[in-house]
Amino acid sequence: MPTCEMCGRTLRPAVRGRPPRYCSRACRARAYRMRVADRSADDAGADVQAQDRVRDRVEDRRVPERDEAGAPEGTLDRPLIVHTAIELADHDGVAAVSMRRIATELRVGVMSLYRYVASREELNDLMVDTVFGERPLPEPGPDGWRAKLELSAREEWALYRDHPWVSHLVAATTRPPIAPNLMAYTDWRMRAVAGHRLDFTTMVQVAIMIGTYLQSAAMPLAHETQAARASRHTRQQWADARQDALHRTMRTARLPMVSEFGSEAFQASEPENIFEFGLHRMLDGVATLLESGKSGR
Incomplete structure (x- = not known):
């Protein structure tokens, strides 16, 4: 008979589904x-x-x-x-x-x-809305548009780390989930750049660009989670096991830049580091956009 993992009391077996772990x-x-x-x-x-x-x-x-x-x-x-x-x-x-x-x-x-x-599509929407609801953005948030956008990006990235599967539901479609808590991120980002002489359409594009980048950057997190679960090997272990095949390819292919790829470059290609690099480059681009709006160009 199964017993409680804490007190050792006998548990009533489950008829179906996952066995119980605790008595109370x-x-x-x-x-x-x-x-x-x-x-x-x-x-x-x-x-x-x-x-x-x-x-x-x-x-x-x-x-x-x-x-x-x-x-x-x-x-x-x-x-x-x-x-x-x-x-x-x-x-x-x-x-x-x-x-x-x-x-x-x-x-x-x-x-x-x-x-x-009512349907699997509605369930997907509710799942996405629930996990985004776990990380509401603060009001009013930090001072400055850049600090606000960076905070919102890091909060969404943390959400994808906690729930890697979410990127599959929000990035693999041009028809985003009907999820108010997800939409709140778009609204918050638009308010972050409001007042900088951008028209409404451009503010929409800025907010969606950030979300789209994060969702795309998070897709490798989801794939890596699945691959690690299936193979029981980390990305580094997978790469180490393929070193011989990689070296053979380098000897026969004309890849002068890729052939210089070493441990430092491998580390730079990790999803976390790609996220950091892309986030700052994207915010630099928004800064250029806002400056050109101020100068009237």
């Missing part, structure tokens, strides 16, 4: 506090902590004991469905999320989910 909310909260206390402050630890917070929120909303009939009347709602989908996406990638998988996790019938979420 008190044990679950105690386990969470211990994880937070023991977790290091590096980026990898921060990613795990974000996933654990989502998982704990979902578990807190679940009914501890359900029979084979599924969730008791009144316990299933839209936030529970959305948070379960987010937990699955964080753990297994967004491709693993389906109405059937969510129903299995919650131990309910698939059709019961459609009472709260």
Whole structure:
């Protein structure tokens, strides 16, 4: 019989879905506090902590004991469905999320989910809106348009680090999600450059350009997360294992610049460093635009 990871009490086995880990909310909260206390402050630890917070929120909303009939009347709602989908996406990638998988996790019938979420497209919108809602931008924010835009970019980048799958939902389409919390980032950025003699259309383009850059730069984060999960190797380990093939290619191909590619260049090509480089170049471009507006050119 499974036992509680904290107190050792016997747990009632789950009929379907993920096995329970704790016997009560008190044990679950105690386990969470211990994880937070023991977790290091590096980026990898921060990613795990974000996933654990989502998982704990979902578990807190679940009914501890359900029979084979599924969730008791009144316990299933839209936030529970959305948070379960987010937990699955964080753990297994967004491709693993389906109405059937969510129903299995919650131990309910698939059709019961459609009472709260009309379609997969609506679920995607709600997932994106929820994670952006976890990181609202401050009001009024720092002084100066550049500080504001940089802050908004770093907050969105942090969101993609916590939830790499989000970039797949917002960057792979010209029809963005209907997500007010995502739209709030665009609105905030437009207000950051308002008052600099830009017309409304140009302010829209500045705000969307920043979001588009971040989403595109974050796509490798999502791909790397999937690749690391599938291969159980980091990007550096993958590159080390392919050194012989790389050297053979360099000897036969006419690539005078690429052939100089070494460890320093490899480090510079990491998604985090590309983000930093591109962010500052993009803000430099906005500065040029605003200066030309002031001079009337």
